[in-house]
Amino acid sequence: MQFTLKVWRQHDRQAEGKFVEYKATDITPDMSFLEMLDAVNLDLARNGEETIAFDHDCREGICGSCGMYINGRAHGPLRGVATCQLYMRSFKDGNTIVLEPWRAKAFPVIKDLVVDRSAFDRIIQAGGYVSVDTGGVPDANTIPVPKPIAEEAFDAAACIGCGACVAACKNSSAMLFVAAKVSQLALLPQGQPEQKARVERMIAQMDEEEFGGCSNTYACEAECPKEISVSHIARLNREFLKARLK
Amino acid sequence: MTLDSKIPEGPIQQKWDNHRFNLKLVNPANKRKYHIIVVGTGLAGASAAASLAELGYHVTSLCYHESPRRAHSIAAQGGINAPKNYKNDGDSVWRLFYDTVKGGDYRAREANVYRLAQVSGNIIDQCAAQGVPFAREYGGLLDNRSFGGAQVSRTFYARGQTGQQLLLGAYQALCRQIDSGKVKFYARREMLDLIVIDGQARGIVARNLESGAIEPYIGDAVVLATGGYGNVFFLSTNAKYCNATAIWRAHKRGALFGNPCFTQIHPTCIPVASDYQSKLTLMSESLRNDGRIWVPKKARDKRDPRQIPDAERDYYLERMYPSFGNLVPRDVASRRAKEMCDKGHGVGPTQLAVYLDFAEAIQRNTKEWVAEKYGNLFDMYHEITGENAYEAPMRIYPAVHYTMGGLWVDYNLMSTIPGLFVLGEANFSDHGANRLGASALMQGLGDGYFIIPYTIGNYLATSKFPPLKSDHPAFTEAAKSVLEQTRRFVSIKGKRPVDDFHRQLGKIMWDLCGMARNADGLKKVLQSIPQLREEWWKDVVVPGSVDNFNPEIEKAGRVADFFDLAELLATDALHREESCGGHFREEYQTEDGEARRNDDKFMYVAAWEYKGVGEKSVLHKEPLSFEYVKPSQRSYK
Ligand SMILES: Cc1cc2nc3c(=O)[nH]c(=O)nc-3n(C[C@H](O)[C@H](O)[C@H](O)COP(=O)(O)OP(=O)(O)OC[C@H]3O[C@@H](n4cnc5c(N)ncnc54)[C@H](O)[C@@H]3O)c2cc1C
Ligand code: SF4
Ligand code: FES
Numbered sequence: 001m002q003f004t005l006k007v008w009r010q011h012d013r014q015a016e017g018k019f020v021e022y023k024a025t026d027i028t029p030d031m032s033f034l035e036m037l038d039a040v041n042l043d044l045a046r047n048g049e050e051t052i053a054f055d056h057d058c059r060e061g062i063c064g065s066c067g068m069y070i071n072g073r074a075h076g077p078l079r080g081v082a083t084c085q086l087y088m089r090s091f092k093d094g095n096t097i098v099l100e101p102w103r104a105k106a107f108p109v110i111k112d113l114v115v116d117r118s119a120f121d122r123i124i125q126a127g128g129y130v131s132v133d134t135g136g137v138p139d140a141n142t143i144p145v146p147k148p149i150a151e152e153a154f155d156a157a158a159c160i161g162c163g164a165c166v167a168a169c170k171n172s173s174a175m176l177f178v179a180a181k182v183s184q185l186a187l188l189p190q191g192q193p194e195q196k197a198r199v200e201r202m203i204a205q206m207d208e209e210e211f212g213g214c215s216n217t218y219a220c221e222a223e224c225p226k227e228i229s230v231s232h233i234a235r236l237n238r239e240f241l242k243a244r245l246k
Numbered sequence: 247m248t249l250d251s252k253i254p255e256g257p258i259q260q261k262w263d264n265h266r267f268n269l270k271l272v273n274p275a276n277k278r279k280y281h282i283i284v285v286g287t288g289l290a291g292a293s294a295a296a297s298l299a300e301l302g303y304h305v306t307s308l309c310y311h312e313s314p315r316r317a318h319s320i321a322a323q324g325g326i327n328a329p330k331n332y333k334n335d336g337d338s339v340w341r342l343f344y345d346t347v348k349g350g351d352y353r354a355r356e357a358n359v360y361r362l363a364q365v366s367g368n369i370i371d372q373c374a375a376q377g378v379p380f381a382r383e384y385g386g387l388l389d390n391r392s393f394g395g396a397q398v399s400r401t402f403y404a405r406g407q408t409g410q411q412l413l414l415g416a417y418q419a420l421c422r423q424i425d426s427g428k429v430k431f432y433a434r435r436e437m438l439d440l441i442v443i444d445g446q447a448r449g450i451v452a453r454n455l456e457s458g459a460i461e462p463y464i465g466d467a468v469v470l471a472t473g474g475y476g477n478v479f480f481l482s483t484n485a486k487y488c489n490a491t492a493i494w495r496a497h498k499r500g501a502l503f504g505n506p507c508f509t510q511i512h513p514t515c516i517p518v519a520s521d522y523q524s525k526l527t528l529m530s531e532s533l534r535n536d537g538r539i540w541v542p543k544k545a546r547d548k549r550d551p552r553q554i555p556d557a558e559r560d561y562y563l564e565r566m567y568p569s570f571g572n573l574v575p576r577d578v579a580s581r582r583a584k585e586m587c588d589k590g591h592g593v594g595p596t597q598l599a600v601y602l603d604f605a606e607a608i609q610r611n612t613k614e615w616v617a618e619k620y621g622n623l624f625d626m627y628h629e630i631t632g633e634n635a636y637e638a639p640m641r642i643y644p645a646v647h648y649t650m651g652g653l654w655v656d657y658n659l660m661s662t663i664p665g666l667f668v669l670g671e672a673n674f675s676d677h678g679a680n681r682l683g684a685s686a687l688m689q690g691l692g693d694g695y696f697i698i699p700y701t702i703g704n705y706l707a708t709s710k711f712p713p714l715k716s717d718h719p720a721f722t723e724a725a726k727s728v729l730e731q732t733r734r735f736v737s738i739k740g741k742r743p744v745d746d747f748h749r750q751l752g753k754i755m756w757d758l759c760g761m762a763r764n765a766d767g768l769k770k771v772l773q774s775i776p777q778l779r780e781e782w783w784k785d786v787v788v789p790g791s792v793d794n795f796n797p798e799i800e801k802a803g804r805v806a807d808f809f810d811l812a813e814l815l816a817t818d819a820l821h822r823e824e825s826c827g828g829h830f831r832e833e834y835q836t837e838d839g840e841a842r843r844n845d846d847k848f849m850y851v852a853a854w855e856y857k858g859v860g861e862k863s864v865l866h867k868e869p870l871s872f873e874y875v876k877p878s879q880r881s882y883k
Binding site for chain 1: 293296297300311312313314315316318320321330332368370371372373374375376377379380381382383384385386387388404405407409410411414417418419421422424425431433456485486487519520522523524525527626629630631632695696699739741742743744745746787788789790794795796797798
């Protein structure tokens with residue numbers, strides 16, 4: 001197989017970027033999308049040209065590092081997978097593929113397809129945790145959690161922090177990411193004591209990072225590689241209201 | 247140099263308690279005067295940084311990832327062990343201790359292993375309190391499964407994403423401390439040298455991966471929790487960035503390296519498909535609980551597996567190991583698979599694979615039952631291979647997975663450099679020659695939450711720390727040499743990309759120093775690496791600049807260190823004239839092809855001292871003694 005790539009190249013945060021065209025040749029259908037990029041980078045390196053920078057690590061859809069727009073879609077054409085889980089068999093031989101970094105004010109481009117997602121860390125730092133110190137906790141079976149609740153909490157906890165929800169949203173809202181953490185901890189008994197402060201602080205931090213507001217278009221859910229449900233946003237809104245009313 | 251393991255006196259059950267009592271404490275008001283650098287934010291690093299900050303120390307935490315949550319620990323699937331005996335099936339601290347020492351083929355320190363088993367229950371409590379969504383039963387209590395050959399159900403799990411959930415728990419604890427100001431976190435920083443002043447570890451220099459700046463970090467102690475070195479083989483189940491640079495550079499500064507040849511191969515991985523393969527994907531070992539492993543009895547049988555009648559299949563593990571069957575330890579399962587393929591029974595396009603078949607489990611329990619337990623793994627298999635494992639058996643093959651070797655540490659987790667502590671996969675400690683499934687997560691969190699907070703205090707309370715500034719010559723010289731190295735990479739302007747060299751090195755290591763090793767092969771490794779290294783310094787091409795985000799520079803530094811580490815690994819493998827655990831020397835096997843240990847000659851930890859590039863490393867030995875678990879020939883028949 002072969003492809004024409006149009007890749008966003010940007011030298012650093014300040015530089016202006018532009019699309020540059022590359023050829024990807026000798027690609028086989030069972031190569032992963034990132035292996036296809038590796039192959040292009042090997043060619044570039046052999047010619048002494050700067051390789052295309054992109055974030056990746058686990059290549060199993062769990063670390064949340066990878067992520068780019070592929071033909072205008074966050075993480076590419078398939079539902080429920082991260083960029084690293086795409087295989088070239090999902091693309092038509094001879095096609096042109098356009099690659100861009102996440103575009104959001106809160107995620108500045110560092111280089112080429114690599115963005116700065118530290119805003120997500122700062123949102124978690126603002127309360128996305130249970131305040132327990134190491135040691136001195138009760139036996140794990142002291143507090144039973146009904147299985148369906150545990151499962152729902154898990155569904156939310158599965159978020160990999162990739163940022164596709166923000167990238168897919170026309171308002172660059174981080175609601176799905178924030179809701180996933182708020183919802184996980186709201187469902188579990190361990191998260192209860194701090195629920196009010198948590199939701200208020202996390203939302204405040206989200207606003208401070210200049211993520212946009214949520215207008216319920218659900219583009220986030222459609223592009224989320226972990227298929228985190230927008231029902232968690234509804235829970236977040238309820239928790240936020242409750243916190244306000246208290 | 248004599249290696250003092252500092253194992254406390256007393257019966258094994260009381261060693262840790264006695265030790266904790268004897269350790270000097272740092273007065274609470276003084277804790278904030280100490281500054282600890284923690285490199286790495288995986289399970290070991292994040293749990294250590296958070297716990298130390300909770301105690302009141304000043305902590306600097308850094309990693310080469312953009313966020314602490316991206317560490318490789320996130321990818322662990324199967325679970326974490328703890329002998330809670332919730333299942334009432336006869337588990338106990340003693341049994342976990344016993345299984346781990348035996349599983350490690352009698353090459354681990356008994357006292358460390360016992361302590362690990364002791365603290366493992368607390369880990370589960372801690373994680374549950376943090377809101378880790380462990381799997382639960384209908385009554386709301388925690389679920390357990392049996393895993394990786396254990397005959398009791400002691401593995402706690404969170405679907406197939408246990409590592410992710412445990413790491414997020416530790417990450418959130420770390421975030422809480424960042425929020426409180428007690429931890430200062432630096433993302434995208436790669437430690438490139440250790441600073442040792444008057445014999446004490448006093449800091450590091452790191453490269454800012456975005457700007458290329460070389461930055462000094464000063465501390466009173468340095469904790470390395472930087473993971474394993476499986477990627478020396480290029481293809482492994484490790485994340486792409488995993489590397490040995492932090493521990494290797496500390497090794498060059500004087501920290502001894504323990505048992506480098508103890509590497510683990512995991513039996514259930516998706517086979518290599520193409521020359522461009524960038525990494526291998528592990529399929530959780532839990533699959534072996536219900537899947538049956540087989541190959542066609544007839545060599546080079548190309549039929550569709552579904553067309554091969556039962557009588558013409560060799561369920562070789564069930565045949566050879568009637569009591570353990572498909573659940574034999576990883577090293578045994580891996581070697582048998584290789585043997586089957588070597589004899590021509592391999593399947594699939596490359597014939598380097600065996601079948602893992604769920605037909606019977608589906609028939610017995612329904613497809614839904616299988617989907618509930620393993621659905622995400624079947625999906626993953628489908629994504630990668632395009633094949634449906636509900637309909638035809640999966641194909642699997644062993645791959646490099648974990649490294650038991652690492653920097654040598656004493657009972658306090660301190661290396662041979664005072665003030666340098668090493669946790670998690672980066673140290674050599676608790677797994678001996680082979681690690682049991684679901685024990686790495688346990689060790690990483692045990693080290694970080696429950697051991698280092700005590701032992702580091704003793705070091706701080708009993709040592710002196712002359713004031714230090716970052717213009718100390720040790721820092722400026724280290725920064726200069728690191729910068730020179732990066733500049734040199736860029737200036738070579740050769741023809742071969744970094745990955746090309748790495749792939750070649752990996753192939754040499756896998757072929758000659760992988761699942762099975764012999765003296766001839768190992769000698770070949772030791773001849774080829776210096777040649778490859780020479781070529782590297784002449785012909786590598788590292789495009790781009792040094793003062794900008796440049797992944798090629800990062801990779802170059804790591805591969806340069808892998809060359810040296812590979813040499814040490816092969817040296818260690820050659821010197822250890824026995825087979826034990828993951829280290830299988832073809833010359834030393836029993837008649838039925840099992841590992842033959844040589845306890846008279848090799849019942850020790852091999853700790854190597856660095857003497858310079860291309861120079862012979864010097865071997866130091868820490869003798870091991872087994873008072874509680876008497877060494878026997880491991881037998882899983
Ligand atoms: C696919 C897979 C599945 C696994 N499943 C299981 C399982 O089910 N159960 C189990 O018990 N074990 C499992 N393991 C093993 C286990 O995941 C690892 O051994 C463990 O997570 C290692 O944790 P760690 O904290 O030591 O290191 P890591 O998680 O590897 O973290 C290393 C950290 O160090 C940082 N770092 C490294 N070098 C530098 C440097 N030079 N400068 C700055 N920062 C640096 C990295 O950024 C990272 O933050 C699995 C392993 C793999 C590969
Ligand atoms: S909610 Fe989904 S898209 Fe958003 S960060 Fe989490 S995993 Fe990524
Ligand atoms: S590389 Fe880890 S999620 Fe894609």
